[in-house]
Amino acid sequence: MDKRQNGTFSRIFVKSLKAACLCVVALTTCINSEVRSQGRGATASNSEIPMEVANRNLEIQRVIERSNSYFQSAEYNFKDGNFEKARREFDKSVDIILESGLDVRSDARLQQHFVSLVDHIYERQMTLMAASPAAAVTQVAYEQSGQQPVAASQSSGGQEKGGSDRGFGQQTFSPSPLDELTTLKLTEEETKGVTDAQAQSAVAAARIDFNFKPNALIQSYINYYMGRGRATMEQGLRRSGRFTTMARKIFKEEGVPQDLVWLAQVESAWSPIARSWAAAVGLWQFIPGTGARYGLRQDYYVDERSSFEKATRASARYLKWLANRYDGNWELAMAAYNSGEGRIDSAIARSGYADFWEIYQRGLIPNETRNYVPNILATIIIAKNAERYGFSVKPEPPLNFDFVKVNNMLDLKLVADATDTPYDYLLALNPELKRGVTPPADDHLLRLPAGKGRLLQTALTRIPPEKRTSWRxxxxxxxxxxxxxxxxxxxxxxxxxxxxxxxxxxxxxxxxPVSGSVRSVVFNSNRNSSTPVVSGGVARVITYKVKRGDDLGSIAGRYNTSVRDITTLNRLGSTSRLRAGQVLKVPVRR
Incomplete structure (x- = not known):
């Protein structure tokens, strides 16, 4: 994961980050389109544009002030221990920006406010997690009947009995191809001589299972993938074999055209661990808020946006809901999937056309969305007739696994030991497990290579539940x-x-029967002693200088120890906030 991604890694507490950054229209485009709408062919005077800019600056200031008022209230409630109310107000402080229709990246003040807001909310989330992972668990169910989101059951209890709140590993991510769409520009060679008729011929040959308007731009993107985009297309076609059978089955069950499963190639290149710069995650690139809206659990241990099956079903349901919103227009549904229905609703209202190509021509949608829809259509056409376009890629076989129900926390390292399965492969089969362990006090369906379930069940009969995160x-x-x-x-x-x-x-x-994480820190039982003592030969203590962005959980994970051990050694409270430059004692493995 590169530095840019690492900087935005864990901001899962903020709902709808992607909408803030994907729902963007360039300032000049907004101004020009407004000017064009002021009469038939009329040209705006030079004095009108500064006035519009001044009005926009005033609007930005009002949005920042309103957002900040909710943030200040959230801070007050957080410090007072009203965490649920604080969470709602933190969300509202972000929603005000998301729903404003303003381009976050086009104004330095708004961008600075937004980034600062997200950073502060992230710090609050990490504080809760350090105190008790279960306190940070939030699971929201979304009812397809149109009811408001309702709170679902939370993980019962903090840490497991007899276990330790140790620092488990963090998720790793791969880049999302969505990040390239914002800046992708077709070359003259890719667009030269391309006509709607060529696109019509390509569409007819592909026999796609939903209706849309053929457009020359689709053929241009086919040309792109046959040339400089070939490696991207080949990678996606190869990976697609792992998931398309599953995805087609779910899309069919949900009443969504099965050819739309190729949306995942443009979204993630069929990678369940893809993450965009805007915090969208998984095969289908759900942002936190939309994921929660469609019932995808996101907490300290689990992020179901990376689940194969659950995220795919959520994607199908969201696409179906969007298509119904736009009277069966799948082009508009895809555009809204990328930029949010609010942006597309606004573009339709401003143009007077419920037609993707009309709002495209008028410059009313973000550049990423302009590239997104024709990219998907070109991808579908190539995928359904790959040889016609010079691709001879053999898709990988579908993933072959069984589900095994487990309860209590279970470390995947122990699963790897018990089933003779590479640890990295278990992580790949279970990408929704953020820390390499199953969640506490839950019945969790763990994916294992086919036929390995009996080996795990036999092993677990020999190991007490409270030892399944430490013993090997x-x-x-x-x-x-x-x-x-x-x-x-x-x-x-x-x-x-x-x-x-x-x-x-x-x-x-x-x-x-190792204790803790292979080596254990044992504290002196003498209550009069003020110094924690490390048992002979089992561990050592180092000094660590806190860096910007560090938190107790990340430091514990880095050194395979626990938040509790660090706080005890340093006489810190479990909610203590770290400062850059602060020196900590950290117990580590030999």
Whole structure:
């Protein structure tokens, strides 16, 4: 993940970030389109434009002030412990900007306010997570009947009994191809001599299962993918095999044209861990707010925007809802999927046309959305007739996995040990697990390579629930003994023998009862002692200088320790805010 993505990594507390940045129209376009609407062919005077700019500056100032008033109220409630009310007001402070129709990136004041707002709200989220991960759990269900979003059940309890709130790993992401759409410009070679008739011929040959207007621009994007965009198209066609069977099935069940599954190629290049600069995530690039609206859980442990099945169903339902909104016009539905229905509603109202190509010609939609719809249509045409366009890519086979229901927290490293499955592959099969563990006190459906479920279930009968985030397993080799395994792992031979019985056989799974995260920090039981003591030979303590953007959870994750151990060693409260330059004692593995 590059620095630009890393800087926006965890801002999941803010709802609808993508709408703020994708729902944009350049300032000059807005001004020019308004000028064109002032009479038939009339030209605006030089004095009219500054007046319009002045009015817009005043509007920006009002939006900032109104947004800031909700933020200040949210801060007050947060400090007073009214976290739910604070969350609603934090959301409202952002919504005011999102719903204003203003281009966040075209005005320095508005952009600075927005970025500062998001950063502050993110800090508040991290404070809650450090205090108790469960306190930050928010799950919203969206009822298709049109009811308002309602709160759903939360994870019960903070940390599991006997477990530790240790710093689990963080999600990693890949770039979203959406980021390139904003600046993509077709070359003269790609557009030269292209006609609507050519596009009509391409559409007819593809036999697409929904109606739209063929346009020369679609053929231009076909030319783009046959040339300089070939590598992008080939990568998507190859990856698509993992998911298209599943996606087509779900789209069919939801009554959405199955060819629209190719929207995922433009959104994410079929990567469940794709993340755009605007905080959209997953195959279908849901922003936090829209994901919550369609029932996708987003909390400390799980982000279902990266789920294969749940995010696909949410995408189908959202597309269907948008198509119904625009009387079955799938071009407008796709445009609204990208930029938000508010932007498309506004463009329709200003132009008087409920037609994508009309609002395109009038410059009433953001550049990314202008590129987005013809890109999808070109992608569908190529995907359905790849050889005609010179592509001979063999799609990868569908992912083959079983679901296994697990409860309590379970570390995927233990799952990897028990099932002889590479840890990275388990992460790839379960991209919605943000920290490499299943959530506490939930029945979670874990994906395992087909046929591996029985191995995991057998292993879990041998390991107490409260030890499933710390204990590990390994396979006994020829000539292994408890003594040799002790030397490898640092766990005493007597402890190994106690949990595994009296003998070892080659090929047998051996439980390694490590404490904490392979090495444990043990504190002095003498209550009069003011200094935490590290048990001999099991861990060491380093000093760490806090950097800008650090929080307790990220530091704990980096050194495979726990927030609790760090706060105890440094006599900090669980909600303490770190300062850049602050020096901490951190217990780490040898």
């Amino acid at each position: 397993m390994l396979t006994a080799q020829t000539n292994d003994s408890f003594e040799t395994i002790s030397r490898k792992t640092g766990v005493s031979a007597s402890a190994l023998e106690q949990v595994n019985g009296g003998s070892l056989k080659p090929g047998e799974k051996v439980i390694v």
